[in-house]
Amino acid sequence: MPGMANDAAHIKNVTTPSPPVGTLVIVAPTGAETAKADCPQLPTTLAELVETAVACEAAGAALIHIHVRNAQHLPSLDPVLLRETVQAVREATSMVIQLSTGGSVHDPLEKRLTVLDAGPDSCSLTCGTTNFGDDVFLNPYPFMAQLYRQAQEREIVPEFELFDLGHVAALRRLIDAFGLPYGGKVHVDFITGVPGGMPGTPAALLAGVQALPAEVTSWAATGIGRSHLPIAAAALASGGHLRVGMEDNLNFAKGRPVQRNDELVSRAADLARLMQRPPLTTEQARAMLSVKDRRTA
Numbered sequence: 217m218p219g220m221a222n223d224a225a226h227i228k229n230v231t232t233p234s235p236p237v238g239t240l241v242i243v244a245p246t247g248a249e250t251a252k253a254d255c256p257q258l259p260t261t262l263a264e265l266v267e268t269a270v271a272c273e274a275a276g277a278a279l280i281h282i283h284v285r286n287a288q289h290l291p292s293l294d295p296v297l298l299r300e301t302v303q304a305v306r307e308a309t310s311m312v313i314q315l316s317t318g319g320s321v322h323d324p325l326e327k328r329l330t331v332l333d334a335g336p337d338s339c340s341l342t343c344g345t346t347n348f349g350d351d352v353f354l355n356p357y358p359f360m361a362q363l364y365r366q367a368q369e370r371e372i373v374p375e376f377e378l379f380d381l382g383h384v385a386a387l388r389r390l391i392d393a394f395g396l397p398y399g400g401k402v403h404v405d406f407i408t409g410v411p412g413g414m415p416g417t418p419a420a421l422l423a424g425v426q427a428l429p430a431e432v433t434s435w436a437a438t439g440i441g442r443s444h445l446p447i448a449a450a451a452l453a454s455g456g457h458l459r460v461g462m463e464d465n466l467n468f469a470k471g472r473p474v475q476r477n478d479e480l481v482s483r484a485a486d487l488a489r490l491m492q493r494p495p496l497t498t499e500q501a502r503a504m505l506s507v508k509d510r511r512t513a
């Protein structure tokens with residue numbers, strides 16, 4: 217090319233920002249919405265959950281987002297079950313353990329705050345009320361503020377769950393009011409495709425990403441149901457991390473139900489490797505999120 221000083225210089229792109237070197241793969245294996253009777257392979261017992269956690273860690277997941285079920289396989293915020301679960305998963309894996317404070321749409325706000333008593337490394341913190349199918353997932357600002365403060369005091373790293381664009385503004389308000397979360401990092405997760413929340417499209421995801429406060433240090437995304445793969449691809453292409461799991465998606469492909477959570481983790485890990493952003497190890501994930509090491513406590 218005329219005027220080109222060095223033959224290869226024109227293919228050395230120095231104007232594109234480098235993406236994060238690795239990919240945090242989060243697994244959400246159970247959730248609160250699917251009935252065991254409808255999906256017997258859903259991990260609902262402690263033994264099933266621990267087996268799932270071990271398999272997902274081996275497949276590349278570094279953070280597990282946990283909803284606990286009781287002996288009847290129903291969603292539960294029982295403090296004993298929560299403590300036993302945290303302890304068992306902590307003994308069996310090195311994954312960052314995140315407890316859901318969202319629970320099910322039927323859980324009262326006061327009870328959702330008590331989840332922190334179980335001593336997780338991380339907790340979900342949804343940044344606003346959302347229509348959730350025919351139900352309402354309630355997250356009024358005073359509840360969010362209380363959860364934010366309590367997580368700071370207990371040195372638990374929140375993952376800010378954003379179901380809608382307005383949730384980005386609520387995150388801004390929380391940071392302005394209370395400063396940075398414990399550890400100084402701000403990690404968010406876009407949950408797209410919930411009927412009532414932001415659509416599970418790359419365009420909606422990228423609108424959210426562009427609106428994020430400057431304090432955000434990492435973001436992940438998941439798409440519910442059939443938006444699972446497009447959102448994973450869009451997140452990887454845009455510098456985001458991934459959440460997968462049966463909480464969000466019960467079909468591996470059309471007509472092919474998910475049998476095990478680690479199938480979804482393996483596919484996400486493969487995609488991440490293909491995009492030159494291999495799955496983060498649990499130690500890398502702990503450093504990225506600045507979680508407190510509770511493993512020897």
Ligand code: KMH
Binds near residue numbers: 318340341348
């Ligand atoms: N089960 C949903 C109503 C969270 O874990 O924090 C709420 C949810 C979010 O799953």
Ligand code: ZN
Binds near residue numbers: 247283463
């Ligand atoms: Zn959840």
